[in-house]
Amino acid sequence: MTTRQLHLNAFLMSVGHHEASWRLPESDPHANLDIEHYKNLARIAERGRLDSVFLADSPVQMGDPGRRPSGRLEPTVLLTALAGATDHIGLIATASTTYNEPYNLARRFASLDHVSGGRAGWNIVTTAGVEAAQNFGLDDLPAHRHRYERAAEFVEVSKKLWDSWDDDAIVADKERGVHAEADRVHVINHEGPHFKVRGPLNVPRPPQGHPLLVQAGSSEDGRDFAARHAEAVFTAQQTLDEGKGFYADLKDRAARFGRDPEQVLILPGIVPVIGDTEAEARELDAELERLIVAEYAKVQLANRFKLSPDELDLDRELPGNLPTEDEIEGAKSRFTLIVELARRERLTVRQLIGRLGGGRGHRTFAGTPVQVADTIQHWFDHGAADGFNIMPAVLPSGLESFVDKVVPILQERGLFRTEYTGATLRDHYGLPRPAGQFARPGVSA
């Protein structure tokens, strides 16, 4: 196929991205801890030939445990279980550079890449929120800039560790009694402001060389980080214009850092609420909105704005005394997106909560399968997306609808694969396998 191809990722989250999805009669409220539920989701996504499944993460209990199924299995563990239940689909886990050590994390991703036959991806996050910091001996969240500097060095160390075994290190020569050639396994002796790591890794080079690197921060620091390091970017964009602006900006930055902009794929989130008719889609959307308990969301919104909950009135617009993005220490770009959405559409707090309930700032789109396919194609054709991060409001039903009703339309239009053509996540995203940085010149795997 020569037509430019869409990339589609299924963002998995318990029984759906809508915070009230667990209250629907169809939803199993214990599914968030049920490995069979996740295996089913991954198999549905694979049936649709999607590029990958993805898990968000933060090492903290988020918000009121009454609000939704909030306990979540650790993503590298959960994705390893999904590796055994699938054959092709990529497996992208979020993990924090602020609260991990590079040796441990690089090793887990290398292990997941080996176990899955080259299907691992890492969504690199610096982790916002003071409560996460307090789970790791800190009183406060480290400064935004400091976290991004650490993240950059963390990625640098990780790449050195993944490269510390040359691709041809293992010779398995039984006759000589040499399993791996010692001079093809490298001490890295990294020393930087944040890390000092001797190496080598105790896992040979992963099948993909490096797991696919993904990033999702859209602040200034986040965009620069993505432009330097990320191969795929998950982002929240509410309008086509915002999407085009972000897309152009990020591709520009990548080029300025000397990278090929085509090797930085941009995937905005979309929360499709799919009905066979528009009315059916809108009815599901409205039912979910009715099930939201506004008090939970009001407390969270107040925390985000550094207000006390009684400074927010559910039936009025946001107050004028909000902090600026500079005064916020984490999730900066999401903060700005939410404030702009509320101001632009003059939403009351209750209406804003309704709009955020589905995708926490990601764009919700209720419509028929053709309408969903149309909006995906429209953004794809107009310089706002290389693909989409699919965030079904309700799971598994929303993913089933997407795979069984929207994907065939995209396939018919020649925009999406009908069979997997490669074995690894890099193959699906059309990205090259990096060469090892310590390998002898002229040697390839």
Add this chain to the structure above:
Amino acid sequence: MTTRQLHLNAFLMSVGHHEASWRLPESDPHANLDIEHYKNLARIAERGRLDSVFLADSPVQMGDPGRRPSGRLEPTVLLTALAGATDHIGLIATASTTYNEPYNLARRFASLDHVSGGRAGWNIVTTAGVEAAQNFGLDDLPAHRHRYERAAEFVEVSKKLWDSWDDDAIVADKERGVHAEADRVHVINHEGPHFKVRGPLNVPRPPQGHPLLVQAGSSEDGRDFAARHAEAVFTAQQTLDEGKGFYADLKDRAARFGRDPEQVLILPGIVPVIGDTEAEARELDAELERLIVAEYAKVQLANRFKLSPDELDLDRELPGNLPTEDEIEGAKSRFTLIVELARRERLTVRQLIGRLGGGRGHRTFAGTPVQVADTIQHWFDHGAADGFNIMPAVLPSGLESFVDKVVPILQERGLFRTEYTGATLRDHYGLPRPAGQFARPGVSA
């Protein structure tokens, strides 16, 4: 069954515990990274109704990569993959308290326990060796005592995190819109010399309450740690008398710490080399010894003794100028075991290397299935063991021989289960499920 029952754990290690096993014609030298190899091993162990499989670990590339298949998948990842390939058998992963954060590690074990339906165990290690320290920003290994103090606090924090969700926290009340009762999910606010952790964990209480806690250090600090915290102890004992001494000492210590000694199970390692005749077993043992490359082992032995390799002569006994156990910073008890073995049997360095090649200090026993069953029963009946840590010299063949030839003899003697009678690892080991420390009085799961 009222007869006291043996507990048997399969210690998995690439193509076998003997360092030269990979050089046998039958061995796949790439199996150490092949998930299908490990699934096969776990299924063989489950066919034999063994209690558990176990993976050793250290976050460091150990020794010369030429010597043996040394790259190893991270154990929580690998065991998650094995959880999906098995239904009953326990899954015990080694993880370091020196080079992890409690929030991350407690969460991974909780996740593994959920994914496996209550089959997770944690072998708690403090990690010896300066090279591991140098992968984590340190110049030197932290002192033995310091590592054990940190380990004790690490376990304390982990238990608080596992208990931070009461067993009945999740009510999933769709009508009220309450998923979990907020007052049954506890901030732990731990503050100690080594850790400050707010909590709660973001994973609800694991099926087993706590994963099974295992320990393998046999130094003074290690024994005290095991007696306070461990529910199963893996240990290296060369002779019945040493085994009896260790067994009595550890049970005594447990009682002194106010614990029921029957809830601390002691499993010495055994490297069975099984033949249908004694001659066949001895021939396999001799073939493995012939395949050892003595130079690799000599370098490692010299490092252990803080000597340079040329201070060791392959054809002489150990020199007199060895350090004492106090002068060794890691693996203290293994050091003493090796020196005592060499002195007692007046072994040359080459002979010592041959003896260590199979089990790195664990007892090697070459014999027929009946002889292996006899020695297991003899130790079990004479106060030296509650079961055994089975360390086949060659894998998978050595585990197959054990399961198909030795286990039936032990079953016939009424010493070992013929079917699993419980669902969890705690069930297999006959150990109780701990109550949550923050739960309201009178409430049980």
